[in-house]
Amino acid sequence: MKNLPIRIGILLVLALMSLALWSAIGANWFNARSADQGFEDFYRISSERIQPAKDLQNAFTANRLWMAVAHRNFLQGDTASVVAALDRAAEALKVVSAVNEKNKDSAGNNAWPEVTRLAEQYGSLLSQYTELSTSAAAGLLRGDESIYLANIDRRGQLSTQADEVVVEFFRLMDQASLEVLAQAQDRLQLAGTITVALLVLSLLVIPVCWLYLSRHVMRPLRDAGQAVARIASGDLTQRIEVDSRNEIGQLLAALRQMQDSLGRVVSQVLHGVDEINTGAAEIAQGNHDLSRRTEEQAASLEETAASMEELASTVRQNADNARQADQLASTSMDVASRGGNVVSEVVTTMDDISESSNRIAEIVSVIDGIAFQTNILALNAAVEAARAGEQGKGFAVVAGEVRSLAQRSAQAAKEIKSLIEESASRVQVGSSQVQRAGQTMRDIVDAVKRVTDIMAEIAAASQEQSTGIEQVNHAITQMDAVTQQNAALVEESAAAASSLEEQARQLRQAVSVFKVSDAAPVVQAPSLRHDAVLLPA
Missing domain, CATH: 1.10.287.950 (Methyl-accepting chemotaxis protein)
Structure with missing residues (x-):
């Protein structure tokens, strides 16, 4: 142990500390990654479904409102206002169709099959809703109020079914959030257990490392410091003793x-x-x-x-x-x-x-x-x-x-x-x-x-x-x-x-403050004398 290189000893200490540290970091990272993945899935599904659901509700409301306005104008005989209101209702249906297509594209990326099923069911209802709204608008444009009323009644039934699907979707979202939270708590408890175990192991390793560093690093460094202090005070007569071949010995x-x-x-x-x-x-x-x-x-x-x-x-x-x-x-x-x-x-x-x-x-x-x-x-x-x-x-x-x-x-x-x-x-x-x-x-x-x-x-x-x-x-x-x-x-x-x-x-x-031993060789310094060269006046 006396001639063990300091770098190897320090590397061993650092390796043990690093092993404990990386073990704790790895466990925490794994748990955090798992929790983050759960939250990410939950957030992705929420962002992909909740906001489109809100957009659909707004589009539904706008479509129903403008269809009602068109029907009122139809009853009043204002054909131009009927066409304008139906155009606004058609724009709302375009929003419904766009959101429906987006839901179809992202339906296969969901981690939860139940959510995928609800999305497909909701998309089918949206398609039927769009067809009925289009047929009702066509009836008004042709002047046939009976077609309009029949399609509006069927569309009301579809709206009730769509609302039930939305309620079921939000119930699933609440259940999923509770599951993600429970999994995160379990992983957090596991990470705490691993951290405590690594802390106990570190407390056992620290005294051993301190004993090694005190005998083979700190004491030789103290001797080296005393030698440097003597040199700093100008005493160059005492010879420095070297009794090891490690880094401290090389320093001495x-x-x-x-x-x-x-x-x-x-x-x-x-x-x-x-x-x-x-x-x-x-x-x-x-x-x-x-x-x-x-x-x-x-x-x-x-x-x-x-x-x-x-x-x-x-x-x-x-x-x-x-x-x-x-x-x-x-x-x-x-x-x-x-x-x-x-x-x-x-x-x-x-x-x-x-x-x-x-x-x-x-x-x-x-x-x-x-x-x-x-x-x-x-x-x-x-x-x-x-x-x-x-x-x-x-x-x-x-x-x-x-x-x-x-x-x-x-x-x-x-x-x-x-x-x-x-x-x-x-x-x-x-x-x-x-x-x-x-x-x-x-x-x-x-x-x-x-x-x-x-x-x-x-x-x-x-x-x-x-x-x-x-x-x-x-x-x-x-x-x-x-x-x-x-x-x-x-x-x-x-x-x-x-x-x-x-x-x-x-x-x-x-x-002159340095004390030099008589054995120190003396080397003649090079002469600094040069012939002066003067410029002519």
């Missing part, structure tokens, strides 16, 4: 191995702490130098960032000036365009004036021709008057006046024509000059447009330069922030090195 052997390993680790820690102190001091010095150079680099970056900010401000100002110049050039182009349009209108007006002058010149030429012809006619009239002698003397005077007027008209027409030709010549010269002015304005507009395009390109280039400088400035700002962060990290690293040195001191102080 592992504790002894742990004690030996812990002694070696403590020795290594004591030697390694000195190396950590030296390495931490070197790291702290290197971090100090790196921090100083990082701060110098951060200062240079700040100066560069300030210069880039000034340059960015200048470029932004140039970009603003270029945009303003672009706007002014656009305004000048608009003004020049309007001037070109005005000159074009003047050219059009001068062309119209020139055309009008030409038409006036043509009219004056016509007047000159008329005056010339009038002069010839007056000359002919004077010749004829001279031939007439004294009789044509007055006519000669008139012809002379007409000739004088014709000559003056011709002279005036010549002067007007001369003036118009001179004006037309001047208008043509002015039109030519206006056309040259219009071409000049178009050239000015084209030049201003080219200037506007160039200014727009200059503004866009200035904007791109401003954006690029802002990006460079942002990058330098980020570099400055990163440098500041690096400086902070270096300071944190220096603080961590100092903390590491302090922790090494505290670790040495903490390990």
Whole structure:
């Protein structure tokens, strides 16, 4: 028993307890299952029969009511109301038929033959009831009240028989519930007897299990606890004795191995702490130098960032000036365009004036021709008057006046024509000059447009330069922030090195509480010293 594995002993105890427990559970489960099966059968039959019976009663009541309403309407001669009432009665019969079919489908699943017999009998009565109700309704529809009354009387007899079947069914349900309850009580009593027997058996097994666990588990565990307490207090000098090969013996052997390993680790820690102190001091010095150079680099970056900010401000100002110049050039182009349009209108007006002058010149030429012809006619009239002698003397005077007027008209027409030709010549010269002015304005507009395009390109280039400088400035700002962060990290690293040195001191102080035997081997700890690598400033 001393070397019996603890797991086997515990398994035996658990097996006995489990056997008793499962026996009780099995007995109770069997009894509960049997009782549950009885209640389930009772509930299933009740749910399959009682609720349909209630539905049938409601459907019967509705059918009888609507048939009575139809008969009353028939007696009153209201044919439409008769048809409506018979439709409602037919709907109630559909419910009766549906429940009857459902009862037929589930009749073979009943555990009680008597219930099946009653269900079949009740279904036969329902079928006859449905046929009689249908025949009575058909009699009313045909107007034959005698058929209706005969079928209603027979249907009343069937209703009485159906009620008797329902009463018998509920009596069987009451009897079945009493039987199920009695069976459940018997099974409950059997389960209680089995449980008491298993409880008595457990009371006999428990002392035996307690004796075994006390000698072979609890006492060795107490010895192991004392050994662990000595190790926790720092005493690594007392050797742990192992006198069994079970799990407790393996635990004590592992504790002894742990004690030996812990002694070696403590020795290594004591030697390694000195190396950590030296390495931490070197790291702290290197971090100090790196921090100083990082701060110098951060200062240079700040100066560069300030210069880039000034340059960015200048470029932004140039970009603003270029945009303003672009706007002014656009305004000048608009003004020049309007001037070109005005000159074009003047050219059009001068062309119209020139055309009008030409038409006036043509009219004056016509007047000159008329005056010339009038002069010839007056000359002919004077010749004829001279031939007439004294009789044509007055006519000669008139012809002379007409000739004088014709000559003056011709002279005036010549002067007007001369003036118009001179004006037309001047208008043509002015039109030519206006056309040259219009071409000049178009050239000015084209030049201003080219200037506007160039200014727009200059503004866009200035904007791109401003954006690029802002990006460079942002990058330098980020570099400055990163440098500041690096400086902070270096300071944190220096603080961590100092903390590491302090922790090494505290670790040495903490390990010094262990008492190590002289036989414990000492292993040289690996050196933590490394050459410090400093970043260039």
